[in-house]
Amino acid sequence: MAYALITGAAKGIGRAIAEEMAARNYNLLLVDIDEAGLARTAQELNDKFTQFILTLTLDLSKRDAAESLWKWTQPYHKDLNIVINNAGYGLNGPFEKMGIDEQLNIIDVNIRAQLTIAHTFIPLLKT
Numbered sequence: 001m002a003y004a005l006i007t008g009a010a011k012g013i014g015r016a017i018a019e020e021m022a023a024r025n026y027n028l029l030l031v032d033i034d035e036a037g038l039a040r041t042a043q044e045l046n047d048k049f050t051q052f053i054l055t056l057t058l059d060l061s062k063r064d065a066a067e068s069l070w071k072w073t074q075p076y077h078k079d080l081n082i083v084i085n086n087a088g089y090g091l092n093g094p095f096e097k098m099g100i101d102e103q104l105n106i107i108d109v110n111i112r113a114q115l116t117i118a119h120t121f122i123p124l125l126k127t
Helices: 012-023 035-048 065-079 100-126
Strands: 003-007 027-032 053-057 080-084
Touching: 003 012, 003 065, 003 100, 012 027, 012 035, 012 080, 027 035, 027 065, 035 053, 065 080, 065 100, 080 100
Parallel strands: 003 027, 003 080, 027 053
Antiparallel strands: none
């Protein structure tokens, strides 16, 4: 059976994508930094669908996040058909009042992680 990996799956668009993929009979590998939200999403999807759902709480801003994701998904690589790089976030407020570390973290999640995950999984998805 086919698997779909979805980042940012705890809520919002990622959760909606996870539900749609489950409705299309994909087993799910769900990732998010929000452990409680991820557990809630997995439980709600388990209640509604029969697909296999596995979750991983992971901070995608960490430099080794794509490598960790690759290792975590390895048992499913033979059947992993889809990677949905959905994770991302933003900040609201005056630029000068937000810390530079918070702003750089947005770049790490919204750009660096997306690029690294895509680059890491392309060889698998091309086969």
